[in-house]
Amino acid sequence: xGIRKAIGxxxxxxxxxxxxxxxxxxxxxxxxxxxxxxxDYSRIIQHRYAKAQGAPGSLAVxxxxxxxxxxxxxxxxxxxxxxxxxVRRGTAMSCQ
Numbered sequence: 001x002g003i004r005k006a007i008g009x010x011x012x013x014x015x016x017x018x019x020x021x022x023x024x025x026x027x028x029x030x031x032x033x034x035x036x037x038x039x040d041y042s043r044i045i046q047h048r049y050a051k052a053q054g055a056p057g058s059l060a061v062x063x064x065x066x067x068x069x070x071x072x073x074x075x076x077x078x079x080x081x082x083x084x085x086x087v088r089r090g091t092a093m094s095c096q
Contacts, residue, residue, distance in 0.1 A: 022036070030088075
């Protein structure tokens with residue numbers, strides 16, 4: 001019985017952590033809850049781990065932040081251009 005409770009707590013904790021991270025990534029991308037697809041979210045997670053390991057060409061959440069462009073085109077456009085520093089203030093993004 002104790003193992004069953006421990007596994008239940010572990011599963012619930014993982015669901016809460018993933019849900020909170022999804023919410024933060026959605027908010028950082030300037031989208032509303034549920035607008036970030038599972039494929040885009042998994043791509044963000046993969047790039048987060050690639051960036052942590054120091055892989056060249058890794059992307060950040062800010063690469064997906066423009067809701068006017070589809071995320072794949074936004075990421076390719078950012079890779080093609082020079083590196084920019086972008087600051088988000090409220091709903092406006094200022095890049096230099």
